[in-house]
Amino acid sequence: MTSTPSTPTHLAHQLLLRSHSPPTATRLFREKIQQKPLLLRPSSPPPSNARAARQRTRAAKLARRKTQKPKPLSAKAKRMLGVHEVPKKQRKYAIFEGLNRMWEGYMRDILGVGEGGQGKGRQVTAQGAGQILVSADFHGAEVEVVRSRCVSRVGLRGIVVKDTKFTFEIVTRGNELKTVPKEHTVFRFEVPLADQVEYGKEPAQLPKPLIFELHGSQFENRAPDRANKKFKLHIPPDL
Numbered sequence: 226m227t228s229t230p231s232t233p234t235h236l237a238h239q240l241l242l243r244s245h246s247p248p249t250a251t252r253l254f255r256e257k258i259q260q261k262p263l264l265l266r267p268s269s270p271p272p273s274n275a276r277a278a279r280q281r282t283r284a285a286k287l288a289r290r291k292t293q294k295p296k297p298l299s300a301k302a303k304r305m306l307g308v309h310e311v312p313k314k315q316r317k318y319a320i321f322e323g324l325n326r327m328w329e330g331y332m333r334d335i336l337g338v339g340e341g342g343q344g345k346g347r348q349v350t351a352q353g354a355g356q357i358l359v360s361a362d363f364h365g366a367e368v369e370v371v372r373s374r375c376v377s378r379v380g381l382r383g384i385v386v387k388d389t390k391f392t393f394e395i396v397t398r399g400n401e402l403k404t405v406p407k408e409h410t411v412f413r414f415e416v417p418l419a420d421q422v423e424y425g426k427e428p429a430q431l432p433k434p435l436i437f438e439l440h441g442s443q444f445e446n447r448a449p450d451r452a453n454k455k456f457k458l459h460i461p462p463d464l
Contacts (some may be wrong), residue, residue, distance in 0.1 A: 249457060310396070311386055316402045321365065323386040328365030334418045335361060338435070348436060359444050360451045363388050363414075368395065371438065372411035381405060388448045393441075407441030414439075 233239055237258050241250035303309065335350055337356055370384040381403060383395030393405045393412070415434040444451055 268429060275396055309387070311396075311402060316396055317400045318384065318396055318398050321396055324365040325367050325384050328363075331365075332361065333418070336435075338416075338418055338428065354437075358439060362448045362452070363393070364448065366414050368412040368414045370395065370405060370410060371413045374409040378405060378410065390447045390450075391445055407445050410441040412439050412441060413437070 228304075233242065233254075235254070235258075238250065238254045241253055244250075245253065297422075298306070298308070336347060336354060363385050366385045367383065370378045370380065370386060373379055379395070381395070383397040383403060385393050385395050386402075387394035391407055393407065395403050395405060397403060413436065415436050417434040418432045
């Protein structure tokens with residue numbers, strides 16, 4: 226008794242039998258259809274246009290740059306490293322004399338005065354120059370303490386090397402760094418109307434300098450903050 230071959234049920238196998246012999250059709254059906262690998266697409270579709278691809282690439286580059294950029298130092302780290310401190314080797318009066326001459330020229334410019342007190346023809350008065358002086362930068366100014374609640378500070382004189390919110394750090398002629406609080410302290414400084422080096426004159430031939438006195442309690446602000454602050458004219462209560 227002979228057995229009849231079973232009829233294939235798959236449509237693809239039936240189509241292969243029409244053009245190939247049964248062994249060949251069975252082999253092709255097994256290799257090309259039954260054992261064929263199934264390739265799946267990724268879950269996220271590709272960008273719809275080139276612009277989206279460029280934006281994605283640019284965002285990835287910016288993210289890498291942010292991770293590679295070092296973080297700024299904190300205030301505690303700056304204090305530990307002494308970033309804003311004047312080194313001991315540089316606490317010399319002669320080093321800051323050039324800075325003092327630059328500051329004198331800066332003050333003559335903002336006050337509008339020049340050689341002989343003429344300049345732009347501006348008359349320096351307390352009402353007109355008060356707002357300018359109290360908002361000026363005093364890095365490089367040679368100041369002298371004329372009044373203070375601490376008697377030992379009276380007569381202290383030096384060039385300002387650091388202007389903080391509540392103190393002046395000055396370098397004296399004895400090459401010492403002194404910290405003077407602004408509160409309850411009156412500072413005196415001079416603004417020469419002409420520079421001896423610039424005009425080649427002897428000190429006796431130069432015009433008398435402008436002399437100012439400022440109450441430290443009235444400008445207890447950092448130098449950048451004073452530049453944009455509006456001060457009102459009033460009588461200090463501690464006078």
